[in-house]
Amino acid sequence: MKKAFPFDFFYVLITLLLSFVIVHTTYTIAVRPSAEAVLNHQREVWAADPMARMPRSVMVILHDFEPEGCFVLAVWAGFILGWRQWLVLREQRTLEHDFVALKDGEVLFPDDVREFSRQIEQLPLAEQQRFLPRAITVALNRFGATRSVQHAADAAREECEFQASRLDAELSMIRFTVWAIPAVGFVGTVRGIGAALQEAQRAAAGDVTGVTQGLGITFNSTLVALSLTIVVMFFLHQIQLSQDRLVLDTKRKVDNTLIRHLRER
Secondary structure (H helix, E strand, O other): OOOOOHHHHHHHHHHHHHHHHHHHHHHHHHHHHHHHHHHHHHHHHHOOOOOOOOOOOOHHOOOOOHHHHHHHHHHHHHHHHHHHHHHHHHHHHOOOOOOOOOOOOOOHHHHHHHHHHHHHHHHOOOHHHOOHHHHHHHHHHHHHHHHHHHHHHHHHHHHHHHHHHHHHHHHHHHHHHHHHHHHHHHHHHHHHHHHHHHHHHHOOOOOOOHHHHHHHHHHHHHHHHHHHHHHEEEEEHHHHHHHHHHHHHHHHHHHOOOOHOOOOO
């Protein structure tokens, strides 16, 4: 048997590299130059008037390395989420097809299973491996082997449960990013606190610039990380909802188009 090409593995690696290139390019061209210009302007204003109030700049909040890492992970999660959603939509489109074409009132006996199985076997291999044709094939094969409607229904249900577990397992990389984004943000928190503590002696002498910069890294990294985690979690739950609906709709489709037409004689 020909070994399947590990497309998912290479997709994850390529999109991770692409996410890094996109985010790092954006930071190099736009974010860090803008943040540096804002910081220079703030220094000039505060040199003239230490009590002047300056509005917070989004670019300054984002310009550190930890927020950049968080955005890389968030964009990477977006690529994976988009791919998973496309797969779900592709499977949902198969629900529009009737692969057994049994009319209302028509029944299917165990001896007729082979004829209907051939209809699915004549489909292209890629389409045969879709969720709905696979569930129908499993139910037909079990019905032909056991001549039991209950066993056929159990086989279809087991296939749906297996698919649900498989879809859930394939979200593991997105769950990793949901964990990794706040972890990277907390790295910035620790780094900022460490930088602030290193400047404690100068702060005691009256120069608090180093302490405020360190605390800025701390709070900015935490803010960006938690905000991005909320966004990724929202879309992750939307994907989970779509997958659950797909499994339920497929089970109902098998019941309505096949199981209710089976007869044991």
